[in-house]
Amino acid sequence: MSSENIFKENLFNHKSNKNLAQELNDANLAQESKQEINDEYQQMKLGKIKEGTVLDHIPPDLCFKIINLLNLEQHGRVISAATNLTSTKMGKKGMIKISGKILSEKEVNRIVVVAPNVTYSTITDYQAVKKVKLKVPQEIVGIVKCNNPNCITNVESVQTKFKIVSEEPLKIKCNYCERTTVKEEIKLLM
Amino acid sequence: MLKKKDIISISDFTKEEILYILKTAEEMNKKDCSELCKGKILATLFFEPSTRTRLSFETSMKRMGGSVIGFSGEESTSRSKGESLYDTIKIVEGYADIVVMRHKVDGSARLAAEASKIPIINGGDGSNQHPTQMLLDLYTIKQSQGKLENLKIAMVGDLKYGRTVHSLAAAMAMFNAEMYFVAPEQLQMPNYIIEDLQKSNINYHIVDNMQDVIGKVDILYMTRIQKERFPDLQEYEKVKNVFILNKKLLETAKPNMKIMHPLPRVNEISEEVDIEPHAYYFNQAHYGIPVRMAIIALLLGCVK
Numbered sequence: 001m002s003s004e005n006i007f008k009e010n011l012f013n014h015k016s017n018k019n020l021a022q023e024l025n026d027a028n029l030a031q032e033s034k035q036e037i038n039d040e041y042q043q044m045k046l047g048k049i050k051e052g053t054v055l056d057h058i059p060p061d062l063c064f065k066i067i068n069l070l071n072l073e074q075h076g077r078v079i080s081a082a083t084n085l086t087s088t089k090m091g092k093k094g095m096i097k098i099s100g101k102i103l104s105e106k107e108v109n110r111i112v113v114v115a116p117n118v119t120y121s122t123i124t125d126y127q128a129v130k131k132v133k134l135k136v137p138q139e140i141v142g143i144v145k146c147n148n149p150n151c152i153t154n155v156e157s158v159q160t161k162f163k164i165v166s167e168e169p170l171k172i173k174c175n176y177c178e179r180t181t182v183k184e185e186i187k188l189l190m
Numbered sequence: 191m192l193k194k195k196d197i198i199s200i201s202d203f204t205k206e207e208i209l210y211i212l213k214t215a216e217e218m219n220k221k222d223c224s225e226l227c228k229g230k231i232l233a234t235l236f237f238e239p240s241t242r243t244r245l246s247f248e249t250s251m252k253r254m255g256g257s258v259i260g261f262s263g264e265e266s267t268s269r270s271k272g273e274s275l276y277d278t279i280k281i282v283e284g285y286a287d288i289v290v291m292r293h294k295v296d297g298s299a300r301l302a303a304e305a306s307k308i309p310i311i312n313g314g315d316g317s318n319q320h321p322t323q324m325l326l327d328l329y330t331i332k333q334s335q336g337k338l339e340n341l342k343i344a345m346v347g348d349l350k351y352g353r354t355v356h357s358l359a360a361a362m363a364m365f366n367a368e369m370y371f372v373a374p375e376q377l378q379m380p381n382y383i384i385e386d387l388q389k390s391n392i393n394y395h396i397v398d399n400m401q402d403v404i405g406k407v408d409i410l411y412m413t414r415i416q417k418e419r420f421p422d423l424q425e426y427e428k429v430k431n432v433f434i435l436n437k438k439l440l441e442t443a444k445p446n447m448k449i450m451h452p453l454p455r456v457n458e459i460s461e462e463v464d465i466e467p468h469a470y471y472f473n474q475a476h477y478g479i480p481v482r483m484a485i486i487a488l489l490l491g492c493v494k
């Protein structure tokens with residue numbers, strides 16, 4: 001089985017990789033099996049995609065959320081994802097590799113709003129041609145829903161627009177009704 | 191010269207810009223303005239009715255020789271047929287030179303300003319902003335005290351839902367005021383306002399009765415406590431008489447102390463207070479005219 005397919009199996013066929021999945025989810029791993037996971041991770045990391053997108057340094061609890069907000073279930077090509085991987089920088093992290101898809105600016109911004117510190121690489125011919133640490137844009141347009149039911153963006157057909165009040169922790173302010181929303185309250189438009 | 195095209199929110203303005211508008215308002219009172227805006231048309235789009243605000247704007251425009259078109263209440267327009275705010279603004283921008291609008295939806299004025307080629311003045315958007323009220327409040331304070339810096343101001347009543355006091359607190363923070371927030375616990379200043387004051391190192395006090403502060407302040411800003419804000423009527427009955435200003439309470443007031451109120455009042459200021467030298471709320475209403483004249487004339491470029 002190619003390493004690319006191992007990823008796919010991890011995400012979409014948990015049963016056949018039951019042991020791995022269990023281990024990945026166990027927070028109290030013995031040192032021995034930690035090493036095992038590390039090995040597993042190294043193996044997965046080697047599995048390169050020919051062209052597409054790699055998202056790395058995802059907070060481990062947000063890995064599946066990002067898959068959802070990118071609507072990847074509609075994507076016909078190979079997608080691999082793993083979470084609770086060992087990371088020297090973050091302790092634990094998640095990672096997603098998407099074959100045959102370059103993210104649009106809007107998709108990138110959707111990710112930034114929920115996980116501002118993700119590393120994003122574009123892959124061409126097995127090489128990362130562009131590697132960027134994502135950064136919250138100064139203005140978030142058409143991505144986040146305003147939580148104020150009496151806001152004009154919820155009454156008329158207007159694109160929502162938010163300005164950044166603070167990046168860490170993320171706090172944004174509606175351009176129209178001027179209400180602020182903190183990270184935990186952010187709801188994305190579909 | 192005012193660089194802004196519109197007047198939408200206090201957060202758009204620097205202290206210098208605010209002072210410039212107030213200075214222009216003072217000049218309006220001194221010179222003959224009767225032909226200043228001759229030939230210009232103000233459209234008053236009051237999707238939500240507000241007689242006092244609309245009259246104040248109409249008077250201001252007419253005192254400068256301009257004319258006024260407009261409507262009040264949703265029923266008087268095709269709004270009732272479902273026309274969008276955007277479309278209404280796109281039509282009116284071809285009729286008038288400047289618009290003042292009031293609308294019950296938060297953020298509607300900002301949307302109108304983005305859609306419109308001509309200046310938009312926000313006459314109140316839902317519970318969000320009412321910047322000309324804030325400017326006339328500042329003008330009133332300056333007229334009554336001769337200055338804006340380093341004053342002591344008490345805000346009394348419904349501080350939780352009162353958009354007027356929220357804007358006033360933010361504005362007075364620019365002028366380093368010391369603030370007293372006098373309200374029943376359930377109607378105290380919201381946390382986000384308090385946090386902003388803390389960030390600006392403003393001295394503030396949370397107080398639950400008027401007696402303790404009347405002798406200390408330069409401005410006593412009264413607001414109405416609305417019965418509808420209380421889910422439990424018993425709670426309302428408990429607090430409703432604690433925040434009524436009468437002549438007796440004024441005994442400790444400093445000579446320069448002035449009482450303000452955005453009006454209309456219900457019973458929170460007894461009528462016996464009206465003839466006291468401290469009463470200033472009708473002056474405040476009248477000051478709306480030079481301030482709104484200045485705003486209209488500045489946005490139209492009729493004064494520089």
Ligand SMILES: [Zn+2]
Nearest residue numbers: 146151174177
């Ligand atoms: Zn909003």
